[in-house]
Amino acid sequence: MRAWLPPVVFSLVLASIAVAAEPTKPAEPLDRIVSVGGAITEIVNQLDLGDRLVAVDSTSQFPTAMRALPQVGYMRALSAEGVVATRPDLVLVSDNAGPPPVIEQIRSLGIPTRMVPDRPTVEGVVEKVRAVGAALGREREAEAMAQRITGDLTAVGSIVASIQDKPRVLFLMGLGRGAPTAAGRNTAADAMITLAGGVNAIDGYEGYKPASGEAILTAAPDVLLLPADAVDSAGGRDAILRMPQFAGTPAAMNGRLVAMDTLYLLGFGPRLPDAIADLARALHPDHAGDFPKPAAERS
Numbered sequence: 001m002r003a004w005l006p007p008v009v010f011s012l013v014l015a016s017i018a019v020a021a022e023p024t025k026p027a028e029p030l031d032r033i034v035s036v037g038g039a040i041t042e043i044v045n046q047l048d049l050g051d052r053l054v055a056v057d058s059t060s061q062f063p064t065a066m067r068a069l070p071q072v073g074y075m076r077a078l079s080a081e082g083v084v085a086t087r088p089d090l091v092l093v094s095d096n097a098g099p100p101p102v103i104e105q106i107r108s109l110g111i112p113t114r115m116v117p118d119r120p121t122v123e124g125v126v127e128k129v130r131a132v133g134a135a136l137g138r139e140r141e142a143e144a145m146a147q148r149i150t151g152d153l154t155a156v157g158s159i160v161a162s163i164q165d166k167p168r169v170l171f172l173m174g175l176g177r178g179a180p181t182a183a184g185r186n187t188a189a190d191a192m193i194t195l196a197g198g199v200n201a202i203d204g205y206e207g208y209k210p211a212s213g214e215a216i217l218t219a220a221p222d223v224l225l226l227p228a229d230a231v232d233s234a235g236g237r238d239a240i241l242r243m244p245q246f247a248g249t250p251a252a253m254n255g256r257l258v259a260m261d262t263l264y265l266l267g268f269g270p271r272l273p274d275a276i277a278d279l280a281r282a283l284h285p286d287h288a289g290d291f292p293k294p295a296a297e298r299s
Contacts, residue, residue, distance in 0.1 A: 037094030039269030043132045055086040080105040094118040120188035152273035160197040169198040170221035175234045179210035188266040196279035213245040224257045231259040258282040
């Protein structure tokens with residue numbers, strides 16, 4: 001059972017964490033970094049400091065070498081003991097991570113802890129890159145990365161803006177027992193669908209909630225969008241499209257299902273321009289050739 005904190009105490013905890021987010025010159029050397037947040041971990045690697053990471057959270061799946069590092073748990077259910085055991089010089093933490101009392105406990109032990117803003121927006125990615133760069137003393141490199149990302153996002157965004165078709169897209173987090181969990185408004189999935197030139201088929205609520213078969217039929221999605229691992233777990237795309245809850249939807253009738261890696265799709269990290277372009281290609285196959293190739297495929 002989770003301990004309950006009175007509102008006043010909880011506010012003080014949040015306030016103390018906010019103080020930790022204020023820019024300060026990093027202590028040198030930073031040889032032992034813990035990163036909590038998949039996008040933060042990607043940024044650290046792109047700043048050529050991946051070799052300084054001694055532990056990451058379970059959302060840090062890219063680059064693949066990160067999967068071999070010790071893990072400190074899921075970002076929203078951190079354990080202070082797991083973090084402290086790595087003897088870090090610095091802990092970089094998404095401000096979506098928690099619980100707040102655990103983060104405060106880590107700080108109270110004298111471990112430098114920096115909260116990194118983590119918003120699922122184009123502006124949020126740039127803010128995140130700059131915050132990580134400032135925490136690591138790599139402001140110049142981070143600014144170059146931010147400018148590159150901004151330029152790529154502008155290029156992809158101009159192509160998306162020229163496409164008139166706006167397919168209705170239903171993002172489902174998983175297909176386990178019971179009703180599948182669907183993304184509503186103000187979610188990372190909702191933002192990605194919009195950025196790629198689609199319309200979220202669910203607009204009656206915010207956040208992620210179970211969606212009944214009736215709700216899915218009413219949403220009338222043109223495209224189903226799922227994490228790749230969820231598709232594999234459910235037996236593949238054909239098996240999903242045959243499921244009763246999707247029967248009668250335009251997506252099932254036309255065989256339109258898109259599977260993407262969860263962190264790539266929803267992480268809002270430095271690969272965001274490529275992720276938007278990949279999703280846009282899938283949503284707008286007639287315009288697939290208009291989008292630039294991902295950086296890894298460019299000659």
